[in-house]
Amino acid sequence: MQMDTREVACGAIFVVTAALFAYGTVDLPMGSSIRMGPGYFPLMLAAILGVLGFVILLKGFGREQSPIGGIPWRGLLFILAGPIIFGLTVRGLGLAPAIALVAAIATLASSKATPVLIAAIVVGLVAFCVIVFSYGLGLPYALIGPWVAPLVPGV
Amino acid sequence: MELLDNLYIGFQASLAPVNLFYCFLGVLLGTLIGVLPGIGPTATIAMLLPITFGLKPETSLIMLAGIYYGAQYGGSTTAILINLPGESSSAVTAIDGYQMAKQGRAGPALATAALGSFFAGSVATVLVAVFAGPLTEIALQFGPAEYFSLIFLGLISSVALAHGSVIKALAMIVLGLLFGLVGTDVTSGAQRFTLGIPEISDKLEFVAVAIGVFGLAEILRNLENEHDRDVMVTKITGLLPSKEDFKAMVGPVLRGTALGSALGILPGGGAILSSFAAYTVEKKISKHPERFGKGAIEGVAGPESANNAGAQTSFIPMLTLGIPANAVMALMVGAMIIQGIQPGPNVAVEQPSLFWGVITSMWIGNLMLVLLNLPLIGLWVRLLTIPYTILFPAILVFCSIGVFSVNSNVFDLYTVAFFGFIGYVLVKLGCEPAPLLLGFVLGPMIEENLRRAMTISRGDWTVFFTRPLSATLLVISVLVLLVVFLPSVRKKREEVFVEED
Numbered sequence: 001m002q003m004d005t006r007e008v009a010c011g012a013i014f015v016v017t018a019a020l021f022a023y024g025t026v027d028l029p030m031g032s033s034i035r036m037g038p039g040y041f042p043l044m045l046a047a048i049l050g051v052l053g054f055v056i057l058l059k060g061f062g063r064e065q066s067p068i069g070g071i072p073w074r075g076l077l078f079i080l081a082g083p084i085i086f087g088l089t090v091r092g093l094g095l096a097p098a099i100a101l102v103a104a105i106a107t108l109a110s111s112k113a114t115p116v117l118i119a120a121i122v123v124g125l126v127a128f129c130v131i132v133f134s135y136g137l138g139l140p141y142a143l144i145g146p147w148v149a150p151l152v153p154g155v
Numbered sequence: 156m157e158l159l160d161n162l163y164i165g166f167q168a169s170l171a172p173v174n175l176f177y178c179f180l181g182v183l184l185g186t187l188i189g190v191l192p193g194i195g196p197t198a199t200i201a202m203l204l205p206i207t208f209g210l211k212p213e214t215s216l217i218m219l220a221g222i223y224y225g226a227q228y229g230g231s232t233t234a235i236l237i238n239l240p241g242e243s244s245s246a247v248t249a250i251d252g253y254q255m256a257k258q259g260r261a262g263p264a265l266a267t268a269a270l271g272s273f274f275a276g277s278v279a280t281v282l283v284a285v286f287a288g289p290l291t292e293i294a295l296q297f298g299p300a301e302y303f304s305l306i307f308l309g310l311i312s313s314v315a316l317a318h319g320s321v322i323k324a325l326a327m328i329v330l331g332l333l334f335g336l337v338g339t340d341v342t343s344g345a346q347r348f349t350l351g352i353p354e355i356s357d358k359l360e361f362v363a364v365a366i367g368v369f370g371l372a373e374i375l376r377n378l379e380n381e382h383d384r385d386v387m388v389t390k391i392t393g394l395l396p397s398k399e400d401f402k403a404m405v406g407p408v409l410r411g412t413a414l415g416s417a418l419g420i421l422p423g424g425g426a427i428l429s430s431f432a433a434y435t436v437e438k439k440i441s442k443h444p445e446r447f448g449k450g451a452i453e454g455v456a457g458p459e460s461a462n463n464a465g466a467q468t469s470f471i472p473m474l475t476l477g478i479p480a481n482a483v484m485a486l487m488v489g490a491m492i493i494q495g496i497q498p499g500p501n502v503a504v505e506q507p508s509l510f511w512g513v514i515t516s517m518w519i520g521n522l523m524l525v526l527l528n529l530p531l532i533g534l535w536v537r538l539l540t541i542p543y544t545i546l547f548p549a550i551l552v553f554c555s556i557g558v559f560s561v562n563s564n565v566f567d568l569y570t571v572a573f574f575g576f577i578g579y580v581l582v583k584l585g586c587e588p589a590p591l592l593l594g595f596v597l598g599p600m601i602e603e604n605l606r607r608a609m610t611i612s613r614g615d616w617t618v619f620f621t622r623p624l625s626a627t628l629l630v631i632s633v634l635v636l637l638v639v640f641l642p643s644v645r646k647k648r649e650e651v652f653v654e655e656d
Contacts, residue, residue: 010584014326021333024348034614038340038347041602045333052326059322068583075378076579079371079551080572086555087568095556102555106548109378113544121548129552137206139560 004063011057018050078109094145095134099126162284165511169519174217177210178516181218182523185225190233190535191546196226197482197589198373201365202550204490205557212494213509217516219490220470223483224276224517227466228524231268231459232535236261245462247434251447251454258450262532263396267404267452268459269528270396275412275460276521279467282416283474283514287503290475294500297476299607300618304628306601309478311632313593314639321639323586331591334359335598342606354566361489363558363567364595367574368588369482370554374547375579400452407437407457415464419480420471429465430458467517474510475500478597482589485596493561 022043031037082102090098103125107118133139144152168174188199200222207215227245234245235252248268255264297305314324337348338358349355396404414436415429437457438447447454469480477498479485491498496506503510528535558567578588612618620626 006584010323010581010586013580013584014330017330021348028345028347029343032614033609033616035610036606038343038345041605042333042336042347045329045336049326049329049333052322052329056320056322056326066585070379071583072375072378075375076576079374079378079547080576082551083371083555083558083568083571083575086559087565090559091565099552099556102552103548106551107544109547110544117544121545125549125552129556133556133560137209139556141559141563 002062002064004060004066006066006068007060007063008057011053011055011060014053014056015050016053018046018053021049022046072109074111075109078105082106090141090145092145092147094143094148095139095141096126096130096143097145097148099129157288158284161288161507161511162515164507165284165513165515168213168508168512169217169516173211174214174512174516175519177214177218178221178520179523179527181221182225182520182527185222185227186229186232186524186528186535187225187538189226189229190538191229191541195230195369195373196223197365197486197592198369199226200483200486201362201369202554202557204362204365204486205560207490208493208561212491212496212506213512215490215494216487216509216513217520219487220513220517221520221523224272224463224466224520224524227463228269228272228528229535231272232265232528232532233539235264235268235455236536237539245430245459247430247458248455248462250434251449251451254448254450255452255455260450263400263452264455265532266396266529267400267455269525271404271408271411271456271460272463273521273525274408275415275464276467276524277518278412279416279419279464280514280518280521282468283471283517284511286420286471287475287510287514290471291500291503294476295504297500297624298622299604299611300622300625301628302604303601303608304619304625304632305476305478306597306604308628308632308635309472309480310590310593310597310601311635313481313590314636320585323584324590327581327586327588327590328594331594332598332601333594334364334591335595336602341599341603352566354564355570358599359595360558360561360564360567360570361493361596362561363570364574365486365489365592366554366558367571367576368578368592370550371571371575372578372582372588374550375575376582377543377547396452403452404456407433407453408460410436411457411460412464415461416468418461419465419468429461433457433461463521470514470517473498474502474513477502477600479593482592485593488596 025039025043025046028039028042029037030039030043033040082105085105086098086102089101093101100122103122104118107113107121130143134141134143142149169178184203185196185199188202189196200219203222204219207218210218230245231248231252234249235256238249238253252264252268255261310328314321314328333348335358338355339345340347346356411429411433414433418429418432434447434454434457437451437453438444441447441451441453443451466483469484472478472480473484473487477488477500479488488498491502496502496509554571555568558571559565561567578591581591582588608618609616618625619629
C-alpha cells in the first residue's frame with residue numbers, strides 16, 4: 001500500500017494534539033450553551049482539530065511520497081538550545097556572559113563554525129548588545145550576575 | 156469637513172518630533188532587516204516588537220507600522236538584486252525585477268519599485284482615512300454575534316492565502332485558537348491547559364510564540380541549505396528610469412494601486428494576493444505579454460504598487476474592527492493589547508490622536524522610504540553580502556534579549572524554544588505558520604463573543620443566522636471556503652503558490 005508519510009504523520013500529529021487538548025478539558029466544567037463553561041469552547045475546537053487531522057491522515061494513503069528535504073539536526077539542536085541556555089543563565093551569570101554563551105552556541109549550529117569565527121562573533125555581539133541594550137535602551141539587567149560577580153574584580 | 160479635522164489631529168500627532176524620529180527609525184530598521192535575506196516582515200516585526208514596548212502607545216504603533224513597510228520594501232530590494240524575495244508578496248517582483256538587474260537595469264528597477272510603492276502608499280493612506288471613520292461607526296453597532304461572525308470570516312479568509320493544503324491551514328487555525336486559550340479563562344477564572352506551570356497561569360506570552368514560530372523556525376529553515384549567495388550587482392549605475400520607463404510605468408502603477416487597495420481591505424487579503432493579481436492583470440492586458448519574465452518594467456511597477464497599497468489598506472480592518480487581516484496585523488493587535496489598548500472600533504473614538512496619528516504616519520513613512528532608499532541603495536547592496544553564518548547568531552541573541560525584556564520572565568524563553576520546534580516541525584509537514592498565529596491572537600476574542608452571543612440569545616444557535624449582518628458575514632465565509640475548494644480554483648492556487656517557491 002502506497003502512502004505519503006509526511007501527510008500521515010501530519011494528520012497523526014494533529015489527531016494526537018487534539019486528543020491531548022480534549023483530555024485537558026476533562027476537569028473543566030462544560031456549562032450549557034446558554035452559559036458556556038471554560039471547557040465548552042476548547043472541547044469543541046479539539047473535536048474539530050481531531051476531525052481535520054483525521055481527514056489529513058486518510059488523504060495521505062494511496063498518494064505518492066512528498067519530499068521532506070534534509071533536516072539540519074545540528075542546527076535544530078544548537079538553535080533550540082540557544083534561548084533555553086539564555087533563560088537558564090541570564091539571572092545567575094548576568095546579561096553579558098549569557099549573550100556570549102548564546103552567540104557561541106548559535107554559531108556552532110553552522111557547519112562552517114571555526115574557533116576564530118566563534119570568538120569573533122561572541123566578542124562582536126557582546127560589545128554591540130551591551131552598548132545598545134544596556135546603555136542605549138537601559139535594560140535593567142545586571143551585566144555580571146551573582147554567580148560570577150565575586151570572581152570579577154571591580155564589580 | 157470631519158475628515159480634514161481628523162487628518163489635522165493625525166498630522167499633529169505624527170509630525171511631533173518624537174513620532175517623526177521613531178517613524179524614521181522604524182522605516183530604517185525595517186528596511187535594514189528586511190534587506191537581510193531570509194527574514195520577512197513578520198519575523199522582523201516579531202523581533203523588534205520588544206523595543207517598542209517602552210514607548211508611548213501611539214509612538215510604538217507608528218514605529219511598528221514604519222518597520223512593516225520598511226521591511227516590505229527591503230524584501231523587494233532582495234527580490235530584485237538576488238532573486239530572493241524577503242517575503243512572499245515580493246515573489247512576483249523577483250520574476251521581472253531580477254531579469255532587469257541581470258540586464259544591468261537594477262537601478263531603474265529599484266527606483267520603479269520605490270516610486271510605485273510611494274504613489275500607491277499615498278493613495279492607500281487617503282483611502283484608509285476616508286473609510287476608517289464610516290466603518291468605525293458601523294462597527295460600533297456590532298453585537299457579539301456580528302463580532303463572532305466577523306472573526307470567523309477573517310480566520311476563514313486567511314486560509315485562502317496560506318500555501319498549500321486548505322485542510323492543513325484550517326487545522327493550523329484551530330491549533331492556534333487552542334494555544335490562545337491556554338491560561339486563565341477570563342469569564343470563569345478557571346485555569347486551562349497550564350499543566351500546573353505557574354508562569355503560564357495567565358496566558359502564553361504572545362511575543363514568545365510569534366518569535367518562536369516565525370524567528371526561530373525561519374532560521375532553521377535557512378540552515379537546511381547553507382550556501383553562499385551570489386550578489387550579482389555590486390555597483391548600481393543610472394538609478395533614474397528613462398522617459399520611456401516612466402511612460403510604461405504609469406498604467407501599471409495606477410492599476411496596481413486600485414487593485415491592491417481593494418484586495419487589501421478584505422479580511423485575510425493584503426499584500427500577497429494583491430501582487431499576484433496585479434502581475435496577472437498586467438500580463439493579460441499587455442500588448443507584448445512575451446516580454447514578461449524577461450525584464451518587463453510593468454512586471455515590477457504593477458505588483459510593487461499593488462502590494463504596498465494592499466499592505467496599507469490591510470490596516471483598515473485592524474484599526475476599525477480590531478480584526479487582524481494577516482500575521483503582521485496580528486502582531487500589531489498583540490502590540491496594542493500589550494500597550495493596554497483594546498483593539499476595536501472604540502480606539503477611534505477614545506484615542507483619536509493615536510488612531511489618526513498612525514494613519515497619517517503611513518504617508519510620512521512612505522515619503523521617508525523613498526528619500527531613504529534611493530540614496531542608500533549602495534549600502535543595502537553591501538548588506539546583502541553579509542554571510543548567514545554571522546547573521547543568525549545575531550538574530551538569535553536579539554530574539555533572546557527581546558523576549559526576556561518583555562516580562563523579565565525566564566519561562567518565556569523556554570516558550571520560544573518550544574514554539575520554534577513546533578513551528579519548524581509543522582513547516583516540514585507542509586503547514587504554514589501564519590494561520591496559527593492569527594488563531595492564537597483571535598482565540599480569546601472569538602470565544603468571548605461566542606459566549607456572550609449565546610447568553611444573549613438564551614442558547615439559541617440560530618442567532619448567528621437570523622441577525623442580517625452576522626448572516627451576511629457567515630455567508631461570505633462559506634462562499635470563500637467553497638471557492639477555495641472549487642477544483643479549478645484549487646488548481647490555479649497550486650500553480651500560483653508553486654511559482655512563489
